Amino acid sequence: MLMLFRPNVSDDEVFIREVGAKRRRRRQYLLLLVALDTLGIFSSFLLAAWLYDIVSKFHWLVMACAILPFYLAFAANSKAYSGIVFSKQKLGVSRSYTSLIQSVGIVSLIGYLFKSGDHFSRVNFAMGAIFSFVMLAAIRGVFLKLLHRMFDGSPYTTLLIHDGSIPAPAEDYTVVEHVDDWLGEGGDLPGRYNRLGAMLSNSDRVIVACAPERRGAIVHTLKGSNVRSEVLVPELSELAPLAVSNSGDVTTLIVAQGPLSPFDQFVKRCFDLGIVFVALPVALPVMLIAALAIRLESPGSIFFVQSRMGKDNRVFRMLKFRSMRIELADASADRLVTRDDERVTRVGRFIRRTSIDELPQLINVLAGTMSIVGPRPHALGAKAATKLYWEVDERYWYRHAVKPGLTGLAQVRGHRGNTEHEMDLTDRLHADLEYLSGWSLLRDMSILARTLQVVASNKAY
Incomplete structure (x- = not known):
């Protein structure tokens, strides 16, 4: 530096x-x-x-x-x-x-x-x-x-103006200007503006890190310069704003705008329906055999309907083939399924291991509550170790900006099955947030193709 x-x-x-x-x-x-x-x-x-x-x-x-x-x-x-x-x-x-x-x-x-x-x-x-x-x-x-x-480094000139009242962000600054009395009140105002203007005239970017009470005066001087100028406001870090807008004549901060534009949502929905219309006829014979096997092995409903968190953090009813004995089914997921779980039937173990139990979610996709590709929906009571998912990481709610999917980036990376440790949830969350930050139809198609490689993973039980 x-x-x-x-x-x-x-x-x-x-x-x-x-x-x-x-x-x-x-x-x-x-x-x-x-x-x-x-x-x-x-x-x-x-x-x-x-x-x-x-x-x-x-x-x-x-x-x-x-x-x-x-x-x-x-x-x-x-x-x-x-x-x-x-x-x-x-x-x-x-x-x-x-x-x-x-x-x-x-x-x-x-x-x-x-x-x-x-x-x-x-x-x-x-x-x-x-x-x-x-x-x-x-x-x-x-x-x-x-x-x-x-x-010998960056081709840009970055000027940092600070007064020492708040920590300056770690960056490769070309020059650091300590603001003292020369930019204070009174004195030779044209002279001070001329000095600052001379420094800014050949700078590509200016970062201001100073006390809140001094921001107005420094920003006032920067408004007349033809250079990109940014003011460090540490108290905004928690909000993570995306941009600035207005409501009437009042300035507002844009903190969210969604990962998909209306056109992208339309394209994704067309992709979902196209896959469902192709996959449903192919999967129907398998679903009928699974339904018959479930009914023959144990009494009760063929389907297991569970409340899960979906798009916009709204709860929806997700369909699965029932894999547990009806009297031991856990709709709230207070207790996650473990290997050799006594609650799971013999048919249930097979359809869980092969992911056949997830096929009824094609109906959810058809109804519009789910997508083919997206973050997997979680049960409301699901825990990582001893904590509810949202207690592990407060960014957990961000993953619900799109419809949940039958498969997702986390699943094709091998992050599926039980969440016995907090890291199990963190790994999935990181993959989900990565998916949201760079959505494209090509990525959805790639994830769907890679899903076939992990369907029979031994992490599912």
Whole structure:
């Protein structure tokens, strides 16, 4: 960490020159990245032409020249050349990919409308586009690694302003400014603003850590600067706000907005119904045999209906095939099932071990109270060791932001069965929260495919 303590204006000038030089270097490297992307696209189409043995026709050059301006325009619009790509390599690759897809699509459409496909090689075009994807990723991967070595750390300038009243967050600050009397009340106000403005002019980010009574004055000075400025408010950490909004003319904190947009919910529901309509006819013969076996072995209901916690922390009735003797069934789950549990019937052991007892939950999915993939619903009285689940970790309630699922990320990672220790619940919770933070239809499909590998796990009993 480079910490510059500046007791006088001359030190401020040294700081300004240093961070100004870093910003100029960053701009130069961004221009170099543009040049490397250009070279990557041209070399990709040249390689495709060489492999296809049509280099002499120069089709590849026309194609590359057609794609390049569209690519650079889309890349600039998507901020593929903004400073943030220095610190977030995957984001830079993603933005460059999006720009390339858009440019390839535009050029393909133009070629179709003007019927130029007869004059150019479609194979060369397709191969060149594919090679461009590989080349752009490689360029960013190698270039950004070298870039961090060139800068000897972060290419950004972060200024910390603090007065020592609250602990400053641990971060790699370029400079630390101790706020004392020079930013206090009275005195040469234009002079103080000028000094702060000089420090901010070449900074990329400012963090303010000071006493609550001083925040207003410091924020007031930062409002007139053209730099991202953040104020440390420790008392907000417990709320973990996502963003700031307004209710009328009053500022509010957004603390939750759900992991799925309305469109994502629609896509997920269509996926659920599609799987149910395919799986239910296949599973029906197995369900009928299981129902008959349960009825023949012990009297009582075929189904075991249990109240469990579902979406939005609302209780719903979940269906299972009954695996216990009716007089010993534990609807509240005060006592979790153990291996060789005397309450479980012979048929019950088999359907639990093979997860056949869960098949009636396809009806829950059809009714809309469950999803195919999601956090597994828990009984209200379930415990990890001696504690109720929500007593182990207060984030337990967060997992109910989506519908519970027949299977989930925790299950395919092997976190299933009894929760004999608190860690058993913690492992599942971490997986559930990870699922919520990065939902995609592709992940749901992957989890469903991986479920087949753990269905017969010996952790289920």
